[in-house]
Every structure is written in C-alpha cells, then in structure tokens.
Amino acid sequence: MSDFDVVVIGGGPGGYVAAIRCAQLGLKTACVEEWINKQGKPALGGTCLNVGCIPSKALLESSERYEEIAHYNADHGITVDGLKIDVPQMIARKDKIVQQLTGGIAQLFQANGITWLQGRGKLLAGNQVQVTAQDGTVATHAGKNIIIATGSTSIELPIAKWLDERIVDSTGALDWETVPKRLGVIGAGVIGLEMGSVWRRLGSEVVVLEALDDFLAVADRDVSKAAALQFKKQGLDIRLSSKVAAVEVGESGLMVTYNDKNGEQKIEVDRLIVAVGRKANTRDIADAAIGLQIDERGRVVVDGHLKTNLPNVYAIGDCVQGPMLAHKASEEGVVVAEQIVGQKPHLDYNNIPWIIYTHPEIAWVGKTEAELKAAGVEYRTGSFSFAANGRAKAMSQDAGIVKVLADAETDRLLGVHMVGPMVSELIGQAVIAMECESSAEDVARMVFGHPTLSESVHEAMLSVDGRALHAVNRKR
Secondary structure, eight states, rough: OOEEEEEEEEESSHHHHHHHHHHHOOOOOOEEEBBBOSSSBBBHHHHHHHHHHHHHHHHHHHHHHHHHHIIIIIGGGGSSOOOOHHHHHHHHHHHHHHHHHHHHHHHHHHHOOOEEESSSEEEEEEEEEEEOOOOSOOEEEEEEEEEOOOEEEEOOTTBBBOOTTTTEHHHHHOOOOOOOSSEEEOOOHHHHHHHHHHHHHTTOOEEOOOOSTTTTTEEEEEHHHHHHHHHHHHTTTTEEEEEEEEEEEEOOOOEEEEEEEEEEEEEEEEEEEOOOEEEEETTOOOOOGGGGBBOOOSOBOOOTSSSSTTTTEEEEEGGGGSSOOOHHHHHHHHHHHHTTTTTOOOOOOOGEEEESSSSSSSEEOOOHHHHHHHHHHHEEEEEEGGOOHHHHHHTOOOOOEEEEETTTTTTEEEEEEEEETTTTHHHHHHHHHHHHOOOOOHHTSSSOOOTTTTTHHHHHHHHHTTOOOSOOOOOO
16 A cells, blocks of 8 residues: 555546646655557546547647648638648547547656546545556545546447447547548537537538527527628538437448427438447445435535535546536645645636637637526626637637626626637637636736737727727617
C-alpha cells in the first residue's frame, strides 16, 4: 500500500488538472486512470483528449478545409482540379494529435512528480482506493484526500444499440475511414451537430432527428435561429419534433422509424450516430458499504465546495451536477486542489462559456433572453451582424451575429451570445468582461483593433445604448 496526500480517481480534464495543481501545491499526489488508447497502450486525458474534444476538432478542421476548397474558394480566384479526400490520412492525423497531447500529459505528470496508477479505481472505506489493473492485479492505496473525477459515458438507446461501425456513438464516428452515403444522427445537440457537420462536409447526406420542438433550446433564441438558417443552407437536414421509435438493421442499410407532427416516418441510412447525451460514469466507483451519496441521475452529490457526504472526499466534472464541459471540470479540479491546502478559490458557474464548433461556430456565456424574462429581470439588448464587419467580409464568413444582454438599471453584462466566425475565441472577451463585472458601457469605451472580428463585440456593446457606429440603431 502507498500513502498519498491526494488520490485522484480519473485522468480526464478534471482529474489530470486537479492532480497537477495538487502537485504544484506540494501535495504528494497519485492519479488513477484506466484508459487504453487505439494503440492498445495506457493513456491519460480521458474522453476529452482521446475520443472527445480534441479528435473531434481535428476532424472538424480537416473537413472544413476540404469543403472550403471544394465550394468556397472560387470567389477568391482559386480553383483546384482533381480535389479528393484521403479519409484514412485524415484519421491518422487526428490520431497523431491525440497521441501528442495525451503523451504531453504523461510528461507533465512526470515533471510534477505525480504517480500514475494505471487501472480502474474504486473508493473503499477509510479513504482507500482499490486499483484494478488491466491484467487483473489489484493494489490498494490510501489518500488523506480523494478527488472523484470519473467523467461521463455516452447514453445508449435500447432501440439503437451499438452495432460495429453502423450504429455508433461519437467515439465510433471519429474512426470511420470511408464516407457514408447516407448518415442519420439522433440528437441535435453539440455532439450531433459537430459530428453531422464533419461527415456532411465530406459528402454524406445527413439527416439529424431531434425529439425536442425547439432547435438548440439551451442557446439564446436569436442565435439558435441564425445558426439553424446557416445549417439549412449548407444542406444539414435537421428535423425537429422527431422521436425515433425503432431502428431495423437490413441488408442495404438501417431503416429508422420516427414520429413527428405528421405521424410515422421512415428514413433509410447507411450509418447512424446516436448522440442523445451523456450520463455520469459512476457505476461501481465506490464500495456500497461506505455510503457515497449518488442522486437519481447517477451523479455524485456535492455541496457548494464540491465536497461529498464523506470526509475529505470531493467530486468534480461530468460526474457531478452542472454542464458537462471539459473546461468546467478543469476549473473545478483547481478549486478543489486549492481548497485542500486552505486557500479560498471561487468559481462563478454563470461565467462558464459554451461553445459548439460547427461552421459557423456558436458560443455564449451568461443568461439567455428567455431566462431573464422568466426571472423577471429588466434588461436591455444590443446586437451586431458580422455582415457589417470588414474582417468577416474579407474572410467570406460574414454570417452570424453578436448579441449582448445588459441589466436595465446597472448596465452590468448579463449574457453575451454569438454565432459566426471564430466565436469560440471571441467569447473569451465576454467571459473576461463578465468576470470583472463590467458594464456594456465599459466594453463600449474600449479600443478594439481594426479590422478584426472582435469589432463586432464592440459594436454590439455600443448597440445596447443605441449608438452602434456601423449599423442602424433601433429606436428606443
């Protein structure tokens, strides 16, 4: 048995960051991780680095470049004859990036003196962690503090169980080496839209079936409407109010039966991505006898300081309440590490950004207009279209808007919502402003470089007070 100040169970974005911060603070730290990569070797990074955030963005980048060359460069005076896509090479590039980044985490562990316990961790009584290695050998380690960071797993539908490369979750869709002619996607959330976009760009006929009546209901309505319009123009067939009832495997493909407002419908596809969400990965993470509290959705119950009901046991990331976002998990890991040594860290969950890496990209932070109305908060709005932004025009990416919501009395920023080019980067400006409790006027008074995409953020802030300079202001 080895004794540690901290044992982290899980080596994803929450767990490995928690381990690194603990080690930086002088704590003897171990991290338990069971992941085995495509090459059959142990790997850190969890879902995000191995089969989630990073590989999906690599494929999105490759597919976007292909589509741009194929369809959008003629206006620039650029034409290409004999264009083709080498899908296995695209997958190989993705795999190389994954290996580089996961290998980098291992190097950081070594540099920070973190012990990597390879295997599956299970919490026992007395803050002991049982680690079962791939070969079945078992070892037990004790930690003065335990951080549970076991992440989440894809939800499998009983009517659409995983089937070789034909019915897959997002992980399976990252490794196809041929382009399906007809692709079905169940779920129009972040994962469904991103994976659907990758394969549509490469030539698939993509139909996305969404059970909800509203498209991207979690986003601000103006942003979701603008995004839906662009996806429709691109040929991404998104069908709302469409509840899948059955999936039949046939010789020529998959027959998907669903019900919409007009009754029963059927479509035939070659492959199917099931992207209906994720659930906390908490199965058998603790001995039942110790009484770790789990809620009705399978999540570890924590208080406002991420403490569980057990002494010196914390939980972070996808396995607890809140949005399943890698950056949220990472910051929670930092918060817990600093709490352990007596510091007083703070994490404002209202200022955590959401990003969808489609084209155009979608990003937001803070409250939506619907949420403010429901809460009875008086607010003012401002918006600006990328169509009036010189840099966006030069990039041939001028679809989309920036929308700002500010308190009607104090002018403090309450939410910023974007759809357009590189908004995954622009949203950081809004996060900084909101974290600093800025008003729309504060940002409006700042000088932004010209020509830049960020000028659209500036103009939207000006628009809150009816003084945008490159758009006609609404009468107030």
